[in-house]
Amino acid sequence: MSFLKVEDLYLYYRTRMGTLQAVDGVSFSIKKAESLALIGESGCGKSSLAKCLMRLLPRNVELFKGHIYLDGSDLMELSDEEFRKTIRWQRISMVPQAALNSLNPVIKVGEQVAEPLLIHKSIDKKEALERVRELFSLVGIPQAFMDRYPFELSGGMRQRVIIAMALIMNPEIVILDEPTSALDVLIQASIMNMLKRIKRESNLTFILITHDVSISSELADKVAVMYGGQIVELNDAESFYKSPLHPYSQKLMASVPSLREDKQPEYIPGAPVSLINPPKGCRFADRCPFRTEKCSEEPPLVSLKDGNYVRCWLYAR
């Protein structure tokens, strides 16, 4: 039974250059407590997909349609007000990208994290701070930091505060948008350790957005590779990291410099496809080493097991 099921989701933006197809017919589903990694290069639509799930849309939206089923009910049928009151931050929350400097500099971090509890749930301050204290120990922040201001914390600690903020309302799904990309490797690893522990000990469903294939493997049970606004491959972690199917996934994997093996990393020739008037057919065709004539037609979604798929003519029977 899928817990989150996204079906034919579209998000187009109006720009001066034309319509930008940021999310173009995306479908996937994940089970409860399963983690999905969403990987791809900048501008492939990963963060836009997160915006759809949080319904945090900019003003220049031209098209926003499709279905987002959470536990069976379609979130797209909710009004903005209903979505705000019952879903956003309460059931689906997010650690936004580059949020390190977005904490309020004049409020103690403990109180900042407690704030939504005071506003949305009718509990007193003492109780709310107690809850924050528990949460801080979960995300690895020393108790003494409750009364500190953001500037007194290191980057790693601030990122933990922001993760605590995303967890405070007890959500079921947490979207992590590049949660470690601004951090040093040791801090990155300790934050990933913390997320793995939470994943192990709770029922949380994580959606990890990253351009770093190695980091994605730190959390992912399932991997979705995005290219040009579409998911080109949705696969289980076991199969994906061993043998990715879509030519783009393969190229992405080949570009990862390996620390331990003697394998020269390769880059993908050409530039990512434009999302304004993308070419007909397969969007990766121009950069694909396996291109055939067929690729100028829309590639089929070839089903794999467990609802996974690859969008490529190579696998069509």
Add this chain to the structure above:
Amino acid sequence: MAEDRILLSLRDLKKWYSIRKGIFGKTVYVKALDGVSFDLRRGEAISLVGESGCGKTTLGRTILGLEEPTSGKIIFDGREIVNSDKKLMRWYRRQTGFVQQDPFGALPPFMTVKRILEEPMIINKVDKRERRERIYKALTEVRLTPVEDFLNKYPHMLSGGQQQRVVIARAMILNPKLIIADEPVSMLDASVRIEILTLLKKLQKLHDISIIYITHDLSTTRYFSEWIFVMYAGKIVEKAPVKELLKNPLHPYSKALLAAIPDPDARNRFIIRELPPGEPPSLIDPPKGCRFHPRCVHKIKGLCDEKEPPEIEYEKDHFVSCWLYVQER
């Protein structure tokens, strides 16, 4: 090491920044670089690896002459650079190129690519015809071709990868012998990263230049440099050939850095990595003895927290500053 192959030597280089605590407080020092020595050979690349605040950027800037060292020596091509006269300094600046982290910030937004590349040559009085030739050559070498398509573009019209190529072309335009690349690819996508690093490597071989590649990302060092130097809290703690260091790291800090970086593998999600506790120390009042000792699992009481470890050559070309490897301590 054959003396004539050495391009750059640093000897006990220090850079301390003075800050005052409180209005009438006493002056204290941030010891960003605290005694760095190494030799860099012609045509070779060093990866300088370490976390934010370890002093790697300060080291790059001090070598370039953008920061005045507090003490120590910089010897370039046999000449002493620190406190030298203006004429030598001007010569030295021509010998060095700088590739910054943020390409967009490094390029003046109101200049075309042509003008950006021309600027250093105008300052150094290269005549007009030669300027044109060199611009064509440089843009071809960084593969911004056809050249005509790029000459009149402004930085904002280029992608991040293309901007970084312009920065590289500018750094190369005076035919320097040394390039310092400070996190040149950390703002780029994975595939573009490899493309830019491959390009730098090619230019290094083609022109026999030396590169100091400053990065926090160990995983990109393997294919793009001959040496890795690991920095921690203002000091270099380990120096070794790339493959040797990646295979056989000696310093507990190098080991920790290496262990923290995953290779893509579905099993990673079940592994909790062992990491040193805490965070790098303040450079104002660094720990006594070995600076890593408060976080080190192998700490020897009464030694590591008292006396600074000497640098020893553990194996040929593999240097480490750690008491664990000192025979007579």
